[in-house]
Amino acid sequence: MPDHEHPTERTHLLPHLAHDRRFSAVQQEADAESLISTHVSKEEQLLAATSIGERLPYNDYTTIDWLHDLVKDSFRSRIVRSQRGIRGTLASIFESGQGWIAAASIGLLTACVAFCVDVAVATVSDWKLGYCSAYILSNRENCCTGRRPLGATKANLGESCPSWQMWTEDYWKAFGIYVGFALAFGVASSSFTMLTKSTLPSTAPGHGDKDPRSVKGGEQGVVGKSMYLAAGSGIPEIKTILSGFVIPHFLDLKVLIVKAVGAVFAVATGMCLGKEGPFVHISTCVAYLVGTVFPKYNENSRKMRELLSAGCSAGLSVAFGAPIGGVLFSYEEISTYFPRKVLWRAFLCSLVAAIVLKALNPTGTGKLVLFETNYGISYSPIHYLVFVVLGIAGGLFGGAFCKANFLWSKHFRKYSIIKNYPVFEVFLVVLATGLLQYPNPMTREPGDTIIKNLLVDCRGGSNEWVCQQEAKGNKTKYVGWLVYGTLVKLILTTITFGCKVPSGIIIPALDAGAFFGRLLGQWITTISPGIFAMVGAAAFLAGVSRMTLSLCVIMFELTGELEYIVPHMTAILVAKWVADALEKDGVYDLAQAVLGHPFLDADHAMNLVQRNHDTVERLIPPKQTMRDITVDVPQDNKVTKWMLSEKLNKLKERGLMDAGLVLVQDGMLQGYLAEGELDFGLNKIGQEWQGTSRIRLLGEAEEGDLDLSSFVDRTPLTVCAKAPMEYLVEMFGKLGLRYLCVVEEGSSKLVGVVIKKRLVVYLESLKE
Numbered sequence: 001m002p003d004h005e006h007p008t009e010r011t012h013l014l015p016h017l018a019h020d021r022r023f024s025a026v027q028q029e030a031d032a033e034s035l036i037s038t039h040v041s042k043e044e045q046l047l048a049a050t051s052i053g054e055r056l057p058y059n060d061y062t063t064i065d066w067l068h069d070l071v072k073d074s075f076r077s078r079i080v081r082s083q084r085g086i087r088g089t090l091a092s093i094f095e096s097g098q099g100w101i102a103a104a105s106i107g108l109l110t111a112c113v114a115f116c117v118d119v120a121v122a123t124v125s126d127w128k129l130g131y132c133s134a135y136i137l138s139n140r141e142n143c144c145t146g147r148r149p150l151g152a153t154k155a156n157l158g159e160s161c162p163s164w165q166m167w168t169e170d171y172w173k174a175f176g177i178y179v180g181f182a183l184a185f186g187v188a189s190s191s192f193t194m195l196t197k198s199t200l201p202s203t204a205p206g207h208g209d210k211d212p213r214s215v216k217g218g219e220q221g222v223v224g225k226s227m228y229l230a231a232g233s234g235i236p237e238i239k240t241i242l243s244g245f246v247i248p249h250f251l252d253l254k255v256l257i258v259k260a261v262g263a264v265f266a267v268a269t270g271m272c273l274g275k276e277g278p279f280v281h282i283s284t285c286v287a288y289l290v291g292t293v294f295p296k297y298n299e300n301s302r303k304m305r306e307l308l309s310a311g312c313s314a315g316l317s318v319a320f321g322a323p324i325g326g327v328l329f330s331y332e333e334i335s336t337y338f339p340r341k342v343l344w345r346a347f348l349c350s351l352v353a354a355i356v357l358k359a360l361n362p363t364g365t366g367k368l369v370l371f372e373t374n375y376g377i378s379y380s381p382i383h384y385l386v387f388v389v390l391g392i393a394g395g396l397f398g399g400a401f402c403k404a405n406f407l408w409s410k411h412f413r414k415y416s417i418i419k420n421y422p423v424f425e426v427f428l429v430v431l432a433t434g435l436l437q438y439p440n441p442m443t444r445e446p447g448d449t450i451i452k453n454l455l456v457d458c459r460g461g462s463n464e465w466v467c468q469q470e471a472k473g474n475k476t477k478y479v480g481w482l483v484y485g486t487l488v489k490l491i492l493t494t495i496t497f498g499c500k501v502p503s504g505i506i507i508p509a510l511d512a513g514a515f516f517g518r519l520l521g522q523w524i525t526t527i528s529p530g531i532f533a534m535v536g537a538a539a540f541l542a543g544v545s546r547m548t549l550s551l552c553v554i555m556f557e558l559t560g561e562l563e564y565i566v567p568h569m570t571a572i573l574v575a576k577w578v579a580d581a582l583e584k585d586g587v588y589d590l591a592q593a594v595l596g597h598p599f600l601d602a603d604h605a606m607n608l609v610q611r612n613h614d615t616v617e618r619l620i621p622p623k624q625t626m627r628d629i630t631v632d633v634p635q636d637n638k639v640t641k642w643m644l645s646e647k648l649n650k651l652k653e654r655g656l657m658d659a660g661l662v663l664v665q666d667g668m669l670q671g672y673l674a675e676g677e678l679d680f681g682l683n684k685i686g687q688e689w690q691g692t693s694r695i696r697l698l699g700e701a702e703e704g705d706l707d708l709s710s711f712v713d714r715t716p717l718t719v720c721a722k723a724p725m726e727y728l729v730e731m732f733g734k735l736g737l738r739y740l741c742v743v744e745e746g747s748s749k750l751v752g753v754v755i756k757k758r759l760v761v762y763l764e765s766l767k768e
Contacts, residue, residue, distance in 0.1 A: 182269045183434070198227060247597070399581070670698055
């Protein structure tokens with residue numbers, strides 16, 4: 001990484017850490033001054049002179065320091081507002097408007113990417129069945145209706161469509177062509193995804209607090225894990241990032257491009273997945289790339305995460321044409337920190353995305369609503385029983401799916417042939433999908449088309465295939481197709497989610513719920529069965545994802561049916577209750593567990609610790625660990641470089657990356673020196689000093705000193721060892737701390753240090 005680049009989410013791994021660290025201005029040597037001017041922002045240099053100390057950029061999988069970044073932003077803001085004259089006034093105006101400009105830019109760019117993906121998906125998906133002779137790049141619906149993206153909607157040309165040519169009229173040949181295209185698209189999507197393979201450090205790649213002799217690999221610890229950054233929906237990783245952890249490269253431009261292209265081919269296979277989850281990842285990538293243009297966000301990880309939270313809303317906005325639902329989704333499902341100003345900017349971001357997408361008109365309808373319905377009939381109180389039944393079914397489906405998919409991911413994907421050859425797994429899943437879905441005319445279409453067909457209202461004399469089947473006297477075969485579709489969607493969604501292609505869970509869950517709702521509606525003739533398909537779709541997605549408020553609004557925006565808000569609320573809430581009873585974690589939480597991403601959910605954590613009677617002293621490291629990380633600073637405030645180097649080696653052996661040294665004098669806590677800052681100070685700033693040289697850690701620097709005192713946090717937060725564990729969870733969750741020092745009851749002497757990852761591991765043990 002070139003020296004002039006600002007370290008960001010894309011920084012290199014630990015061995016290259018020294019190339020992108022910021023450091024203090026107290027060193028007076030010319031080479032140090034040159035490096036300072038290259039790497040360190042003005043506000044960071046000012047922080048070096050304060051009691052909170054200076055911070056270096058965050059290493060991969062470390063936690064950000066929310067409090068430090070808050071103070072850092074205050075310094076930056078004061079610098080800007082202290083300027084006088086016209087230039088100062090303009091700088092202040094730009095300072096106030098940066099967030100709004102960034103939010104609008106994110107919405108605009110996200111809509112442009114979504115337009116390209118939508119048009120490509122619609123066209124490539126239909127190539128499995130045939131092609132448009134009038135325009136090869138047109139999908140079947142546009143070919144037969146005269147609709148065009150980027151243009152006005154033309155009148156429907158009728159049911160006959162001479163421009164659309166099937167590959168063959170022979171059933172078995174068409175079957176083979178369908179499966180062949182699907183396999184080709186699946187291999188292409190997975191191959192693209194392989195381009196984003198990245199090796200990351202484990203949450204704790206060393207031996208932690210255990211004896212290094214008992215850990216396989218000795219002092220080197222275990223090897224970091226590999227992940228495919230463009231695989232899956234990206235939502236579990238985004239939740240991890242927004243909670244304060246750093247995942248390198250995940251929001252890179254390369255990942256955005258691969259995600260978009262891979263999603264096109266993945267959806268085109270017909271697999272039980274959707275492009276809606278990847279849209280959230282894409283919008284977050286756009287938000288990150290836009291944020292790097294603004295120093296306010298690029299140089300402050302706390303502010304960057306505010307922008308990422310706002311950017312997430314644009315993903316759902318363009319995926320469903322649901323701008324309000326997108327904002328609520330970001331608040332309810334994604335973000336752990338969502339202040340009011342983020343809400344406003346998310347609102348603008350989502351609004352701009354919806355406006356631009358409607359203007360681009362990817363579907364050719366000129367409308368934002370994807371599955372517009374107009375049932376024109378209300379429901380009776382007796383129908384609430386049906387909505388409750390749909391909620392129960394959705395909860396059972398969601399709970400069963402979460403358990404089954406978790407077990408599938410933990411066991412089947414551990415086989416070496418699947419683990420080492422993920423493209424082969426995709427090949428097998430696509431093959432199974434094609435063989436199971438093509439025979440059923442209702443599952444042959446793409447996922448969003450399936451929903452549209454199942455929500456149709458047949459009371460107006462529609463010529464849709466579904467209406468033709470329901471008009472028959474004997475509907476046994478049709479009911480069989482509905483049952484078959486429900487079961488196939490459940491099975492295929494279970495084995496598909498987690499494959500190494502860009503994929504989302506929203507559309508498959510909606511499909512399964514719509515199938516079941518339409519099936520149930522065959523025995524209730526008082527209102528349209530499409531109503532039950534609509535409510536069933538929401539219930540099944542609620543059971544899988546545990547979304548509530550945002551899902552209800554999304555369903556309203558998807559269908560335009562305000563009349564059925566209450567049925568949606570009823571089914572969604574019942575589905576959540578039933579699913580929680582079967583499996584307390586939703587699909588995204590379980591995906592985080594499978595992927596091994598560190599994550600602290602304050603609400604869930606509090607529920608876990610309240611069942612126990614542990615105190616903070618439960619998490620105090622062993623005595624040997626405390627000896628390794630404690631520096632007893634003498635009265636002259638200096639220690640030898642050799643001693644600090646030994647301590648640093650011990651920290652690296654532990655492999656936690658968020659760890660550091662605690663500085664004490666006479667048993668009393670004086671400060672905290674993080675591992676990254678210590679490593680940089682010794683191996684870069686202090687590389688010319690001998691091992692016997694004495695390094696200043698506290699007090700005022702003197703001429704000729706090798707001074708690391710500006711790296712020391714002299715205001716560490718503490719908690720009593722006898723405090724209940726709830727204190728620890730609240731402080732880490734609400735304050736966003738990286739570490740917390742533990743002091744003895746009565747004497748206030750230091751007895752331990754708890755880092756955020758240690759708390760996360762403890763909480764995981766409570767779950768098990």
